Each structure stands twice: as structure tokens, then as C-alpha cells.
Amino acid sequence: xxxxxxxxxxxxxxxxxxxxxxxxxxxxxxxxxxxxxxxxxxxxxxxxxxxxxxxxxxxxxxxxxxxxxxxxxxxxxxxxxxxxxxxxxxxxxxxxxxxxxxxxxxxxxxxxxxxxxxxxxxxxxxxxxxxxxxxxxxxxxxxxxxxxxxxxxxxxxxxxxxxxxxxxxxxxxxxxxxxxxxxxxxxxxxxxxxxxxxxxxxxxxxxxxxxxxxxxxxxxxxxxxxxxxxxxxxxxxxxxxxxxxxxxxxxxxxxxxxxxxxxxxxxxxxxxxxxxxxxxxxxxxxxxxxxxxxxxxxxxxxxxxxxxxxxxxxxxxxxxxxxxxxxxxxxxxxxxxxxxxxxxxxxxxxxxxxxxxxxxxxxxxxxxxxxxxxxxxx
Amino acid sequence: xxxxxxxxxxxxxxxxxxxxxxxxxxxxxxxxxxxxxxxxxxxxxxxxxxxxxxxxxxxxxxxxxxxxxxxxxxxxxxxxxxxxxxxxxxxxxxxxxxxxxxxxxxxxxxxxxxxxxxxxxxxxxxxxxxxxxxxxxxxxxxxxxxxxxxxxxxxxxxxxxxxxxxxxxxxxxxxxxxxxxxxxxxxxxxxxxxxxxxxxxxxxxxxxxxxxxxxxxxxxxxxxxxxxxxxxxxxxxxxxxxxxxxxxxxxxxxxxxxxxxxxxxxxxxxx
Numbered sequence: 349x350x351x352x353x354x355x356x357x358x359x360x361x362x363x364x365x366x367x368x369x370x371x372x373x374x375x376x377x378x379x380x381x382x383x384x385x386x387x388x389x390x391x392x393x394x395x396x397x398x399x400x401x402x403x404x405x406x407x408x409x410x411x412x413x414x415x416x417x418x419x420x421x422x423x424x425x426x427x428x429x430x431x432x433x434x435x436x437x438x439x440x441x442x443x444x445x446x447x448x449x450x451x452x453x454x455x456x457x458x459x460x461x462x463x464x465x466x467x468x469x470x471x472x473x474x475x476x477x478x479x480x481x482x483x484x485x486x487x488x489x490x491x492x493x494x495x496x497x498x499x500x501x502x503x504x505x506x507x508x509x510x511x512x513x514x515x516x517x518x519x520x521x522x523x524x525x526x527x528x529x530x531x532x533x534x535x536x537x538x539x540x541x542x543x544x545x546x547x548x549x550x551x552x553x554x555x556x557x558x559x560x561x562x563x564x565x566x567x568x569x570x571x572x573x574x575x576x577x578x579x580x581x582x583x584x585x586x587x588x589x590x591x592x593x594x595x596x597x598x599x600x601x602x603x604x605x606x607x608x609x610x611x612x613x614x615x616x617x618x619x620x621x622x623x624x625x626x627x628x629x630x631x632x633x634x635x636x637x638x639x640x641x642x643x644x645x646x647x648x649x650x651x652x653x654x655x656x657x658x659x660x661x662x663x664x665x666x667x668x669x670x671x672x673x674x675x676x677x678x679x680x681x682x683x684x685x686x687x688x689x690x691x692x693x694x695x696x697x698x699x700x701x702x703x704x705x706x707x708x709x710x711x712x713x714x715x716x717x718x719x720x721x722x723x724x725x726x
Numbered sequence: 727x728x729x730x731x732x733x734x735x736x737x738x739x740x741x742x743x744x745x746x747x748x749x750x751x752x753x754x755x756x757x758x759x760x761x762x763x764x765x766x767x768x769x770x771x772x773x774x775x776x777x778x779x780x781x782x783x784x785x786x787x788x789x790x791x792x793x794x795x796x797x798x799x800x801x802x803x804x805x806x807x808x809x810x811x812x813x814x815x816x817x818x819x820x821x822x823x824x825x826x827x828x829x830x831x832x833x834x835x836x837x838x839x840x841x842x843x844x845x846x847x848x849x850x851x852x853x854x855x856x857x858x859x860x861x862x863x864x865x866x867x868x869x870x871x872x873x874x875x876x877x878x879x880x881x882x883x884x885x886x887x888x889x890x891x892x893x894x895x896x897x898x899x900x901x902x903x904x905x906x907x908x909x910x911x912x913x914x915x916x917x918x919x920x921x922x923x924x925x926x927x928x929x930x931x932x933x934x935x936x937x938x939x940x941x942x943x944x945x946x947x948x949x950x951x952x953x954x955x956x957x958x959x960x961x962x963x964x965x966x967x968x969x970x971x972x973x974x975x976x977x978x979x980x981x982x983x984x985x986x987x988x989x990x991x992x993x994x995x996x997x
Contacts (some may be wrong), residue, residue: 530783533815534736537835541742594737630735633762633786665919665935 377412378420386412387488396483410458415450415488422446432499439496443513447488451481474604494495527564533623538592553591567614570690575649576608582621582640589625597629602641610649610715619679620653620709628657628707631666636706649715656706660699687713728852730777733766733792734813743779743813746836763787767795773894774804777848779832782814785834789813790880794953797877798987806855807870809848810877810942815966827879874989878906881989895923897930901989904930907912912961912980914939916954926979949993951975965994 390408422442426434428522433439459465470477519606535557542550563581580603586599621640629636643650657663680699687695695713702708730747734740740759747754755796757773760766762785770778770792778796780789787795791868793810812831814820824831830844895906906923914924918935923930932939940948940956950956951973963976967988973986973994986994 527814533834534739535817537742538736538738540835541738544742544745547739591738592736596735631783631785633764 359587375420379417382412382416383409385491389484389491393483403458404477406461407455407458409669410461411451411454411484414454414457415446418450419443419492420445429503432502433496440726443489444491447485449483451484464700468645523564527561527620530624532677534592535588542591549591553588556584556587560588563615564618567618572616574608575603575610575612578612578614578617579603579640579642581615582617583619586638591631593625596635597625598635598637600637600639602639602643604642607642607644612649612651612713613690616683616686616711617651617653619683620711623679624653624655624657624707627663627666628655628659630657632658644715645712647715648712651711651713653709654702654706656702656704659701659705660707661701683711687711693711727755728753728777728849729755729757729773729775730779731760731766731773731775731808732779733763733769733784734779734781735762736781736843737960739781743836746838746841747845747961750842751849752769754845763789764793766792767799770808771799772802774801775808776852777811779811779813782812782817782820791953793877794881797874798953798989803869804974807873810873811844811848820960823880827876829876829880836839861895863874870988871992873967874992878989880957891944892939893928895932897923897932902978904928908943909958911958912977913955913957913984914948924980949990949997951984951990951993953987953989955984955986957984967991967994981985 380537386408387405390405390410391401393399393408394404395638398405401704419442422445423434425431426438426442429435434442455466458469458480465479465693470480535553539550539553560581563584583601586597586601590599619642621638624638629638638656639652639654641654680697683697687697691713695711697709697711699707699709728751732740732743732747734743741888742761747756754777756916757769757775758783760769764786765921766780766784766789767787768871770923773884777791782789784792788881789812793812796810810829812820812829813823813834813836814831821831821833830847832840832844874981892908895908895911896905897904906925910925911923912926913924914936917931917984919933919935920931921934921939923932936956937952940950946957947959949959957975957977961977961979963978966974966976971988971991973991974995975984975986977984
């Protein structure tokens, strides 16, 4: 009657073969649990009916173990949920078949042991079947239910663990996309070169790198920060890139003072600026310009990142040509997701070709009621 | 006098490599730096350096594409091919490919010890070349063959998942869409952002790159013979090798001749 929840926590529905192989230990433990349950049931039944305990126990064990064997066998032939129980109607069907069948087989075995048959009595008075089988079926359902609940709890715990795991992975992905090793090593190589030829500039570059790293690591904890901070972090990154790209990179930032205190999610613009450089300006021959701009359109804050790089189409072609090349997919998906979570459909993100070549990324989001600036007066 | 070319788009890194090379290899004469992949090809072909340091991620052509073009277009009278050293900051895939192809590479930031070892190796190779030349042997033929082999391995980096082979190409000519069975194509030729598809009767342009198309063709039927040409093997009638190592192909159903570059000339040998 009982079900042993399987220890393997596969996602969704596992195939029958995904069930843990028949281990002796596993079978022994569950056999013991079943035997124990049978003994308790037999005791209760014999107390209720006034029958002697010995024969009731033998019948109880024979029937209980048979039902368990059928269920255990059935579970190995059906697709299972991670709880160890077959999905949907199959689980109910398994119980509906295993209970009466196991009852009949167990009864026959016990009859054989005692050298007498219950069947003629059952066949002549079908009511007796209900009387004897009824309580057995109820107990069977109760025990199966208990084991099922145990499996469910385990599945639930596994789901929570999986969700936590996924969230951690997403954070790691975000960190890794921002601390992209290629960017990091190239920056370090530049820093190493600068130390030899221009120590003060090297120091300045190192300060930008430190601020950039600090902001990146903090962004996954912070909910929001003022737009002015966002622009300052962008400037750290752009300062690094200006050192690396030399006179190939020209940058411009426009932040009207009245917008400086507006709250925005941290590093919202960062992936856009990185993409503009990585996919637009850096791979393009010759110099280019990047313009980051914040503006107010009624009650909507408009943030734009425009570049004069090689454009979306050329970038897509290059990616198709070199599958190992960096993809911007993750950063963009992440921006959409963050905007959706914070503002639902009220926020919009578009990426389009810019008039006159290059790419224009635009985020529109409702202006949050401006908070008084945090206590950061010196 | 040994000469070298540095192709690196980041000015400080080029400057640093220049300085490190001056220390590790005092006699080395450096040509003016190439600022991107296309510039590297131009400067290598005109300056004909003995050694080329190629950054992998550069504007325009990548370092790998630049190497391919340099080797294919290297003038016949310019002697042995230049030795090529790839430089990269961090490219997991590239590093694996470099190891597999056993090409020389440096990682940024360039470590002086690593650079010194690299320079020693390059000098040995160049000294052997000079010795062979003085002994009147064929100019570094074995050397070049080895370099070509390594580059081929590098260029044939496996696609992660082989896509389904193409059966039909859809090409518009004017306002009509032509359905061209791949089996009828005699050769494909790269043309800027397009690929020219040539059959016995007609030719058409499709909007893709040869590099995207190549994994979708059956490798045993369609042979790459040049960085810009892929030909159906059974459409080739004859192959004639000239003194420089280039191979000229005539075709069964087309009058034009195709050229197989020295990277792919090894495909044409008598059985």
C-alpha cells in the first residue's frame, strides 16, 4: 500500500528508467515501513472485529505486502513526477488497480497458509467482500496518502532549491556579463602599459576601474540609485574605454540638472553603453561617437544611448560569421526583464537603427515621485 | 635585418608590445603599427615583414581573417611566408583552437618571460630558414607547408552544432525568386555582403556570407579552394599547378577558370 517517494529529484516528469535503480537498501527500508504499517493496521482491525491477532496479522501482512509490491512495480513502469508518484490519472489508476488486485492475491496466499479459503464465502455473500475489503482499502488510501504527501513535500523542497539555484545563476550571469573577462584583461593590459609610461594616468585609470568594479558588485544588491550616480558609473566605464580605444572613441553625456536626482535601477544603462561599444564602435574601423542622454517627455523619463558604430545588421552578420563572438542577447533580455518587473507595461525599451548610421537604444519609464536626496551631505 | 609588424587596435597595448619587443629582441626592426585587420593585411603585403603579431579582436577583419588574407595574397617573389603570432586578451575558444593548431600565441597582458620564449622560438625558425636558403635549398617550403597546415586547422574550427545541410537555395533575380537546387551549383563566390551562386545556366546573389554558408554544405562535395571560393568537386575538370604553388582549375560546365590559393592547394594531388 505505501509509496516510496523516490530520492531522485528530476525536473518535471522523469521517465521510468530515471527512478533510482532497485537498490537492496531502498527496498529493505520501504519493506520495513510497510510491514510496520501492516502490523498497526492488523492490530486495529483485530481490536475492532474481535478476531484473534495472529491470523489477522498474517492476512494483513500478505495483503499489504502484495499491494505494495504491485505499486512498487507499477511505479517502475510509469513516468513519474519528482515526488515519486505517477502524474495525473495514472497515479489514481495505479492505486485503483493495485489495491483490489493485491488484496485478492494476498488473500489467496494467506488462505493457502491456513489451508482454508475465504473465496466461497465471498462469492456467496458479496456484502462480505465490502465489509472486509472496505477497511483495507481505506487504510491503503491513508498510508498511500501519507507517503504521497511526503513525496510532495520533497518535490516542493526541490522546487524551492531549484528556484534559488536559478536565481543565483542569473545573478552570476549578470555579474559575469558585466565583468566580462575579455574587457577585464584588456583593461589590465592597458593599465600595465600605462604604469610604465605615465604613472599618474595609470593611477587615474585604476581609480576608474576600482569604481567600476565596486559599482558592478554593488548593483546586484541595490534597488535603485539617483540618475546622477548612474551617469557617474557610466563615466567610469567610458573613461576606461577612452584609454583603451584612444582617439577612436569620443563620448558625450547629457544629464539636465533637474533630472539628476531621479531614481533609476542601478546599472540600467550600463549594458546598453557596453553593447554600443562592443558591437558598434569597437569593431568598426576608424573613430566613432557615443552619446548618452537623459530627457523628460511629460511624465516619462527617456534615456538614450546613441552610437555611430557599424549598426545592428553588421553586428548580427558578424555574430553569424563567428559564433564564438560575444552576444548582446543576455544584457538586453536582462534590461527588458528588469523594466517589466519594476514598471510592467509602463516602461519600454527599443533598439533601432539610428538615422545617419549606427544604433539608438531607448528606454522610456514613468518618472518615480522624486525622493528627497539621501543624506549624503558632507 | 629581421622585420616585424604589430597589428593592434588599442594604441597603448601596441606601444607596450613594441617596448617589450625592443627589450626581448634588440635587433628586431618594427614596421609602423597596423591599426586594424584590413590595415594589417595591407601593411604586411607591402612591408613584407618576417614576423606578424596579430591581435585577434580587431575592427574590420579579425586577426584570423587577416592571417588568412596575408597568406593567400603573399606575393610569389616575396620569399617564405611571414611567421604569425596571435595575441589575445581572453578568448576561451580561440585559446583552445590555438592549442589544437599549435600556432604561436601570446596572452594580454603580455608577460616578459612568455614573450622572450616566443621570440627565441621565432629566431630559431628564422635561423633555420636562412641556413636552408644559404645551402641553396627550396626556400622554406616545408616551413610554409607547416604554417599553412596550422592555419587550415585554425580556420576549420568546428561549428558547435552542424546545421542541416541545405538542399535548395532561394535567390531573387529581379522580382522573381529562383529555387536553385544546391546540387546544380558549380561554385559559390564571396562578393562583399553577398555570395554569388553560379550554376551552368545562370548566376544569382544570396544575402549571406560564405562563412555562414559553408557549414551547411556537404564538405565532401563542396570544397573551399580560396577564402572567397567554394566549388562543387565533381564540377572541376582539371587542376594545373603553377610555379608559385597556386592551382588553376577548369570547370566542366563553365568557361571561367578558378584559382585555388596556397592554403587549399593541397587538395589537388594526383592519386
